[in-house]
Each structure stands twice: as C-alpha cells, then as structure tokens.
Amino acid sequence: MSTFKAIVIEKNDGGQNVRLADFDEANLMDGDVTIRVEWSTVNYKDGLAITGKAPVVRRWPMIAGVDLAGTVESSSNPEWKPGDKVILNGWGLGETYLGAYAEKARVKGDWLVRLPQGMSTRDAMAIGTAGYTAMLAAIALERHGLQPTSGPLVVTGAAGGVGSVAVAVLTKLGFAVTASTGRPQEADYLKRLGAAEIIERKELTGQVRPLGKERWAGGVDTVGSITLANVLSMIRYRGAVAACGLAGGMDLPTTVAPFILRGVSLLGIDSVSRPRADREEAWRRLQSGLDRAKLAEMTTEIGLADVIEAARQIVEGQVRGRLVVRIARRRSDFSDKAAAI
Numbered sequence: 001m002s003t004f005k006a007i008v009i010e011k012n013d014g015g016q017n018v019r020l021a022d023f024d025e026a027n028l029m030d031g032d033v034t035i036r037v038e039w040s041t042v043n044y045k046d047g048l049a050i051t052g053k054a055p056v057v058r059r060w061p062m063i064a065g066v067d068l069a070g071t072v073e074s075s076s077n078p079e080w081k082p083g084d085k086v087i088l089n090g091w092g093l094g095e096t097y098l099g100a101y102a103e104k105a106r107v108k109g110d111w112l113v114r115l116p117q118g119m120s121t122r123d124a125m126a127i128g129t130a131g132y133t134a135m136l137a138a139i140a141l142e143r144h145g146l147q148p149t150s151g152p153l154v155v156t157g158a159a160g161g162v163g164s165v166a167v168a169v170l171t172k173l174g175f176a177v178t179a180s181t182g183r184p185q186e187a188d189y190l191k192r193l194g195a196a197e198i199i200e201r202k203e204l205t206g207q208v209r210p211l212g213k214e215r216w217a218g219g220v221d222t223v224g225s226i227t228l229a230n231v232l233s234m235i236r237y238r239g240a241v242a243a244c245g246l247a248g249g250m251d252l253p254t255t256v257a258p259f260i261l262r263g264v265s266l267l268g269i270d271s272v273s274r275p276r277a278d279r280e281e282a283w284r285r286l287q288s289g290l291d292r293a294k295l296a297e298m299t300t301e302i303g304l305a306d307v308i309e310a311a312r313q314i315v316e317g318q319v320r321g322r323l324v325v326r327i328a329r330r331r332s333d334f335s336d337k338a339a340a341i
C-alpha cells in the first residue's frame with residue numbers, strides 16, 4: 001500500500017471530523033494526470049469546508065483544498081507530460097473531487113493551467129484562487145471600459161486575500177484605490193500595497209439608501225450583503241462593481257436605483273468553472289501585473305499540519321493577505337528549490 005499525507009474530512013454523527021492522515025493512493029479518484037503537489041493555499045472557501053460552516057464538501061471522505069501547484073508525475077493526457085509545472089484552481093477540487101491538501105493529486109488534464117514562465121509554484125499558490133479571482137475582477141472592470149482616468153475604485157474586505165491582491169493589481173494598473181477594511185490597524189499594510197485611501201468597514205455598513213453620493217467609478221467587492229448594496233449606491237454614472245465574495249453575507253439588500261438611474265453594472269465573477277482561456281489570460285496577467293515584493297508582503301507560509309487552525313482563522317476574518325501552504329516535505333520534492341529553503 002502506498003500512502004501520502006493529506007488533510008482528510010470525514011463525516012460523523014455530530015457533523016465532520018478533520019485530521020492530517022495517511023491516505024491510500026489506491027483511493028484517489030479517476031483522472032488522467034497525477035501531480036506531485038508542492039504548494040497549496042488557504043482560501044475563504046477552504047475555511048468554510050474545513051470548519052463545516054457552509055456545505056462546501058459534497059463527498060466523504062474528502063481531501064480538502066481547492067488550489068494546488070506542482071509537477072506532473074504521470075499523464076495519459078497528450079497535453080501534459082511528466083515534469084510539467086501546473087496550476088489547478090477550483091473545478092470542484094475539495095468539494096466534489098479529492099482536493100489539494102495532499103502530497104499527491106489525480107485530476108483531469110483539462111482542468112490544468114501551465115505555470116507561467118518565470119513564476120514559481122510557490123508564487124502561484126501565494127496568489128492562489130484569491131489572487132486569480134482578483135485578476136478576473138480587474139479584467140472585468142477593464143472590459144467594462146474603466147480606466148484610471150474614470151475615477152477611483154473601492155476594494156472591500158481589502159486586508160483579506162482577494163482584497164489584498166485586488167489592491168496591488170489595480171494600483172499597478174494606475175487606478176487610485178480606496179481600501180475598505182474592518183481592521184484599521186492594517187492601514188499601513190494596505191498603503192504599502194498601493195491603496196491611496198483607507199476607509200473603515202463601518203462606513204459601508206450603515207442603512208442602505210437607494211442612491212448615495214457618487215464616490216467611485218467602480219469597485220471589487222469581496223463582502224456582499226449590506227456592504228455591496230452601499231457600494232452600489234455610491235458608484236458614479238455608468239460605473240461597475242465586480243462582485244466576487246460573500247464574507248459579510250449572501251444577501252443583497254439593494255434597490256434597482258443604481259442600475260436604472262445611474263446605469264451602474266454589477267459584474268458577477270466566478271472562478272471555479274471559468275473556461276480555460278480566461279484562466280490562462282488571468283495567470284498571464286498575474287505574471288507581469290502583480291509586483292513580487294507586494295506578493296511577498298502579503299504572504300505568510302504555513303505547513304500542511306497548520307491548515308486546520310488557519311481554516312478557523314480565515315472564516316473569523318483574522319487572516320491578513322494570503323497564506324501559502326508548503327506541501328512537499330523534502331527539498332528534492334520542490335521544483336522551485338530556492339523557495340523551499
């Protein structure tokens with residue numbers, strides 16, 4: 001029997017049990033590519049899955065983790081060969097399909113994106129689904145026609161993972177960014193990422209008016225609920241908000257006023273089932289459009305055994321920026337050996 005280490009979620013009478021376990025390779029699911037996982041990350045959704053706070057997991061036992069980067073070990077898919085460096089975000093990993101917090105993963109080759117030239121597998125997971133989603137949001141705002149001359153943008157949940165990357169990416173594109181946070185103590189951090197202005201979360205959690213003062217040309221919202229409703233009421237004529245999160249709630253207590261009186265657009269951002277061409281574009285843009293110094297500033301490295309505690313912290317809004325999870329145990333298992341030291 002050949003086993004590997006994995007974070008396994010099992011169902012029990014009281015709910016679920018999560019532990020670092022030895023997983024039998026024979027129990028991996030069908031797939032045409034087997035990957036030696038080097039790095040993963042902790043996203044909000046991973047927190048929901050591991051804590052059981054939301055019904056993310058649909059199959060038991062489940063290996064948690066929605067994101068991985070690593071090296072192809074074997075493949076019967078003509079597109080991939082042993083030694084290829086790959087990224088996988090979403091596609092049901094850690095939900096319906098055995099996931100990323102594991103030394104090995106067997107997946108469908110169609111789900112993979114090639115690691116961009118010059119990007120390490122560690123950097124790819126420091127970015128992770130959170131960062132890839134932030135770039136999808138930035139691209140959506142650009143496609144809407146927003147430019148730095150259109151006016152400032154707002155990013156909500158700014159000190160979180162999606163928020164931190166959104167601030168860094170949008171400021172590099174030349175936008176003036178207002179960062180909204182519930183953690184004013186992170187103001188200096190957000191300024192180092194490029195934010196021009198910091199506002200307290202509570203400025204966006206008051207009673208929602210159909211229309212407020214026109215403050216921003218657009219925004220990236222990771223919070224949802226009253227926060228998104230307030231942001232929409234403050235968007236300038238013909239602006240747009242890319243909605244990608246629900247950290248504050250799944251509801252949206254808005255009116256049609258911003259849409260029909262100011263021509264505001266609400267752009268939905270999904271990263272999980274995104275077609276491959278969009279994924280490749282986002283990863284290509286991340287290679288050049290996200291300063292590595294800023295990525296390092298927002299990233300904290302943890303080990304596989306630390307993931308369970310990190311999951312609790314992220315759903316409580318206590319994680320700043322991004323967590324990258326070191327999966328490979330031996331230095332020789334990393335394609336990016338410098339990062340493993």
Ligand SMILES: NC(=O)c1ccc[n+]([C@@H]2O[C@H](COP(=O)([O-])OP(=O)(O)OC[C@H]3O[C@@H](n4cnc5c(N)ncnc54)[C@H](OP(=O)(O)O)[C@@H]3O)[C@@H](O)[C@H]2O)c1
Binds near residue numbers: 043160183271315317
């Ligand atoms: N659409 C997609 O495909 C996609 C992809 C990735 C993530 N997401 C979603 O995007 C959101 C952010 O993900 P993430 O990985 O960046 O999580 P995260 O690191 O935990 O960031 C979320 C941030 O939201 C703020 N926040 C937390 N609880 C809040 C509350 N009750 N009210 C208002 N603000 C609150 C906090 O920022 P401050 O402390 O700065 O206020 C927190 O850091 C999640 O809802 C996640 O599910 C969606």
